[in-house]
Amino acid sequence: MNKVTVKINGEEDYIVNIGSDLLKDAGSIISEVHAPCRVAYITDFTVGAHYTATVVDSLKDAGFEVFIFAFPAGESSKNMETYEKILEFLADNEITRSDLIVELGGGVVGDLAGFAAATYMRGIDYVQIPTSLLAMVDSSVGGKTSIDLESGKNLCGAFHQPISVICSVDTLETLEKKYFDDGVAEIIKYGMLGNEKILKILHSCVENHDNLYFALKPFLSEIVEESISTKLNFVKSDVYDNGKRQFLNLGHTIGHAIEHASRYAIPHGHAVAVGMCSIARAGEKMNITEEGTANNVTALIRACGLPTSTIISPVDLYNSALSDKKRRGGEISLVIPVKFGECEIKKFKIDELKNILTLGVK
Numbered sequence: 001m002n003k004v005t006v007k008i009n010g011e012e013d014y015i016v017n018i019g020s021d022l023l024k025d026a027g028s029i030i031s032e033v034h035a036p037c038r039v040a041y042i043t044d045f046t047v048g049a050h051y052t053a054t055v056v057d058s059l060k061d062a063g064f065e066v067f068i069f070a071f072p073a074g075e076s077s078k079n080m081e082t083y084e085k086i087l088e089f090l091a092d093n094e095i096t097r098s099d100l101i102v103e104l105g106g107g108v109v110g111d112l113a114g115f116a117a118a119t120y121m122r123g124i125d126y127v128q129i130p131t132s133l134l135a136m137v138d139s140s141v142g143g144k145t146s147i148d149l150e151s152g153k154n155l156c157g158a159f160h161q162p163i164s165v166i167c168s169v170d171t172l173e174t175l176e177k178k179y180f181d182d183g184v185a186e187i188i189k190y191g192m193l194g195n196e197k198i199l200k201i202l203h204s205c206v207e208n209h210d211n212l213y214f215a216l217k218p219f220l221s222e223i224v225e226e227s228i229s230t231k232l233n234f235v236k237s238d239v240y241d242n243g244k245r246q247f248l249n250l251g252h253t254i255g256h257a258i259e260h261a262s263r264y265a266i267p268h269g270h271a272v273a274v275g276m277c278s279i280a281r282a283g284e285k286m287n288i289t290e291e292g293t294a295n296n297v298t299a300l301i302r303a304c305g306l307p308t309s310t311i312i313s314p315v316d317l318y319n320s321a322l323s324d325k326k327r328r329g330g331e332i333s334l335v336i337p338v339k340f341g342e343c344e345i346k347k348f349k350i351d352e353l354k355n356i357l358t359l360g361v362k
C-alpha cells in the first residue's frame with residue numbers, strides 16, 4: 001500500500017491510502033485515525049451493491065457500529081433533497097460530533113457526504129472511499145464538498161477535509177468505461193501540467209491497446225498517487241482557490257462551456273478533453289503555445305479514446321461560458337499550455353474569449 005500525506009495549510013493533515021484490495025481493511029485503516037464510534041455509512045445503490053458488504057463487515061470487525069444510508073446513483077441525486085435526507089438520517093441515528101461519516105462511491109457520493117459532514121452539527125469527521133477514477137484522482141484531495149442547485153452545479157458547498165482517504169484501485173474494475181475515461185482526462189491534465197511520469201505511463205499504454213483499463217491496470221496505484229501528488233502541489237499553497245489552484249482548470253473553461261451547452265449530455269471528462277485540445281490549438285494560433293503541442297495533445301487524447309473536438313458552435317460555447325462561476329468581473333483567466341508539460345495562466349477580456357473559442361474549437 002502506498003500512502004500520500006496530504007498537508008494543506010491551516011488544515012489538519014490526512015493520509016490517502018492507495019493500493020489494491022484495501023476495502024476489507026477499511027475498518028482497521030480507519031481505526032488508526034478514529035476511535036470506535038457510531039458510523040453513518042453513505043453510498044449509492046450501484047456502488048453499494050458491489051462493495052457495501054465488504055466495507056461494513058470490515059468496519060464492524062474493527063469495533064464500529066454502522067448505520068447504512070444509500071441513494072440512487074447519479075448527478076441528479078446531488079441535490080438539496082438527498083442532502084436533507086442524509087442530515088435527517090444522521091439525526092435519527094443519533095450521530096454526534098464525536099462520531100464519523102464514511103462514504104463509499106464516486107464524486108457524487110463524496111460531494112454529498114462531504115457536505116453533510118461539513119455542516120451537520122457544524123462539522124463532523126468523515127472518511128472518503130472513492131471508487132471512481134475521477135473521485136480518486138480529483139475529489140479525494142482539496143476538501144471541496146458541494147451539492148447542485150436548480151440554478152447550477154456545485155453552487156452550494158463548503159471546504160471540509162476528510163480525516164482519511166482509501167483508494168482501492170481494484171474497485172475500478174466494475175466502473176463503466178465512460179466514467180473511467182472521464183478520470184483519464186483529468187490524469188492527462190496532470191501530465192499536461194508537468195507530471196512526466198504520468199505522461200510516460202500513458203504514452204507506453206496507449207500504443208496498441210484494446211482496452212485502456214487493462215493496459216493501465218498494472219500502473220493504476222502509481223497513476224493515482226502521481227495524480228494526487230500533482231493536484232496537491234497546486235492546492236496546498238492555495239486552499240481557498242484564488243491563485244495557483246487555477247492551473248487545475250486547464251481545459252475546464254471550455255470544458256464547462258461544452259458540458260453546459262450540451263445540457264450535460266457530454267460528460268465532464270470528455271468535455272475537458274476537448275477543452276484541452278481546443279486551448280492548445282488556440283494557444284498556438286496566438287503564439288503562446290509552442291508549435292506542435294496541439295498535435296501532441298490531440299494525439300494522446302485521441303489514443304485514450306476521448307474526443308478532441310465538438311460540433312457545438314463557438315457562439316453557443318461563448319454564451320455558455322458567460323454563465324461560468326469562475327469568471328471574475330469583465331476578465332477571464334485561462335490556463336494555456338506553453339508546451340507539452342508546462343502551462344501558464346493568462347488574463348483576457350471576456351469578449352476576447354469569443355475569438356479564442358473560434359481559433360480553438362474545430
Ligand SMILES: NC(=O)c1ccc[n+]([C@@H]2O[C@H](COP(=O)([O-])OP(=O)(O)OC[C@H]3O[C@@H](n4cnc5c(N)ncnc54)[C@H](O)[C@@H]3O)[C@@H](O)[C@H]2O)c1
Pocket residue numbers: 044046047050073074075078105106107108109111131132133134135138139140141142143144145146154171172173174175176179182
Ligand atoms: N469535490 C471535488 O473536488 C470534485 C472534483 C471533481 C469532481 N467532483 C464531482 O464529482 C462528480 C462526478 O464524479 P464521478 O464521475 O465519480 O460521478 P458519480 O459519482 O456519479 O459516479 C459515476 C457512476 O459510476 C458509478 N460508480 C462509481 N464507482 C463505481 C465502481 N467502482 N463500480 C461501479 N460503478 C461505480 C456510480 O454509481 C455512478 O453511477 C460530479 O458531481 C463533480 O461535480 C468533485
Ligand SMILES: [Zn+2]
Pocket residue numbers: 138186252268272
Ligand atoms: Zn475536472
